[in-house]
Amino acid sequence: MESKVGTKPPHHVVIVGGGFGGLYTAKALRSKDINVTLIDKRNFHLFQPLLYQVATGTLSPADISSPLRSVLSKSKNTKVLLGEVTDIHPEKQCVLMGDEKIPYDSLIVATGAKHSYFGKDEWEEFAPGLKTVEDAIEMRRRIFMAFEAAEKETDEEKRRALLTFVVVGGGPTGVELAGAIAELAFNILKEDFRNIDTHEAQVMLLEGMDRVLPPFAPELSVKAEESLQKLGVTVVTKTFVTGIEGDIVTIKQGEETKQFAAKTILWGAGVKASSLGKVIAEKTGAECDRAGRVIVEPDLSLKGYPNIYVIGDLAHYAHQTGKPLPGVAPVAMQEGEYVAKSIKQQLKGNTLPAFKYVDKGSLAVIGQHAAVVDLGFMKLTGFIAWLFWLLVHIYYLVEFDNKLVVMIQWVWNYFTSNRGARLITEKDNYVSVEANSKSDYYPPVNSNGAVNV
């Protein structure tokens, strides 16, 4: 973007992270006077709320992903770079992406959260979580592989372990996963096997609190548990996982400790801030909470650095209610739009009042026929809640062809009880090319530089 001679160069905003927070900020920053650079480790925006459907074979990754360049291609003031930001230099006002320094006038960090295994990182190998496309594909592989292996297994005890699925964590992710796996086992796949009866499968949902969906209203937790049980899920509350080793899960209920074998263990129990949070804290003196989230000011900026903002799952914002806002998509979206508006207003000399989150409600779905919806003034359950859940998610999916494809897939699945995307894809053995790996992008010097033949 060229400046006219003598005029000030446009205000340069750098956004790190293309999730709900970063993408909504970028979209709200379309302006002639602002240049935007969006940096993400991936080339697409991922609609995480539907990731569990990729893990259980209903949707393909592309159905819930939108190439960032494509979404922003009409924003001529916006550049997208594929890379990983590993450091920030607040005094020099630049970030480090690989070897490159990217200068900024305003910086927005929205790199989100990752799994937390409460210090037991060694559990990750046995109990994958669900934050990225690769997570979902790996979960999918393990789920469907378990049925395939059970079909060939002659030993009864081993087969039982293969047909035991454990989901750890009774929040929305765990509830949605457990419901979907139960539907697979007890409905979708029941005609597909000859040696096993998929009804023999056991799908367990383990939750440490006394009810599932702890952040929801208590009556909705009751409804959710009923719906889960109706689907065939064994809901076990007041239970903590104290060990995961290979296929053996160790749990603690009150004073009792138990163990059992489960081939497929899925983690939906904890998140912590992405590692850039710690870097920010070190470089700016900002404080972090126990989960590593960066504590921000009422305008979402950092204390002492009014031009650095942290939003989304990475931010700890408690000024509104005393409790930090939850790590959900609507919070990130609203924070992103607020920061964009704030920057634009500041360029005109104005300031916005403190950020105020408008909580439009919470949703969680259970299988294909039920959901719980908490709109505050109104609560919905059952089939009507499920329709509501569908419409909201379709509405917020970015990119129209995604909406269309997902709608069709859902309608099809509903009427045929089928799952179209249940591939087991293997890991390949090609050389890995990381976003910042220097050696891959610099071809060796050759004698003939010309390409024409």
Next chain:
Amino acid sequence: MESKVGTKPPHHVVIVGGGFGGLYTAKALRSKDINVTLIDKRNFHLFQPLLYQVATGTLSPADISSPLRSVLSKSKNTKVLLGEVTDIHPEKQCVLMGDEKIPYDSLIVATGAKHSYFGKDEWEEFAPGLKTVEDAIEMRRRIFMAFEAAEKETDEEKRRALLTFVVVGGGPTGVELAGAIAELAFNILKEDFRNIDTHEAQVMLLEGMDRVLPPFAPELSVKAEESLQKLGVTVVTKTFVTGIEGDIVTIKQGEETKQFAAKTILWGAGVKASSLGKVIAEKTGAECDRAGRVIVEPDLSLKGYPNIYVIGDLAHYAHQTGKPLPGVAPVAMQEGEYVAKSIKQQLKGNTLPAFKYVDKGSLAVIGQHAAVVDLGFMKLTGFIAWLFWLLVHIYYLVEFDNKLVVMIQWVWNYFTSNRGARLITEKDNYVSVEANSKSDYYPPVNSNGAVNV
């Protein structure tokens, strides 16, 4: 399947491979008197002709895959097992899958073909081919990664290498790939980048013969080359690749040798038989051709073993014209249906005449607006050929929801010049679980065998 006391057990047919050959055999073998076991390394049937569209970001893998169990779930006489057959014992009439021996009355081997690098297997790392879903995802990753890297690259020579794409092999696969990449570079992605002008990209198609699509009629080769050039592809014939090392491609044109740098090299130039072909030859004394394909009798069985059949890309069948039938889907489909019919007839005491392939024609598509269709009595080119190509592929896609989703994706892409499935997905670092790896399916012995908590 239980037999009544005193009656003969049903004839057991084992089919190895769930591609076009194996799947069409299984579908044609629905019968009360026959039990079928279909064994495949993957849990889905892959519609290979559209794999290049996964590689270039138009379709998702699930759009062109059908879970085998789902396709065959209504065939109650058919069992599907996920596994790899590594050996056959013709005298004992059984196959070895992992540690398990699977007995058969009739055996059909349809394990297809894999890439051939003409003895230079070390080229595979630098120039991936296109046979599996993972191949397509890796190709996709490299193609889109090249544009992303070019966007960040400041050195002009390196950027040029990053924007150079080479497709080796001018058969249908190479032509389709080159056309699709050219469309990406010169049409679809042109608004998405700010630092690079994707028009600077160079897309080259290298072919050893004197024209592309050598098996097609000469006038169609001419049309195809024109369409490719219109799309912006640089077609280079009478050129052989003699070296691929990192990003440097060495080619030979007549007496001249040249080298140039290309970050993305894609292989569509050669196939050879899957390894089970060699095993069959050793165990039965059957002969193989130079590409490792097993030479079969006029009824597709092996000499001396009338109950072992080889079909599809793995078979060398030359009884009809003196030249072996090509490794294309319609040949595999017809051979599969023939063998199924043959087995059913033999159970009634009848024999079928020799297999006769009905060649309905050949197709190759170039981009989104052109194709060449050779129906023998009639040839089509241009837009009308492209519509024909679309309809044929939709028709043959297994599973109705795949047809619907693919149709919608194509219509959408056509009118918006967009590519919905262009994710760059990374390789994860989970422990690999192979279909036959024993350690993963047998959980360690635990003290408490019970699962109930």
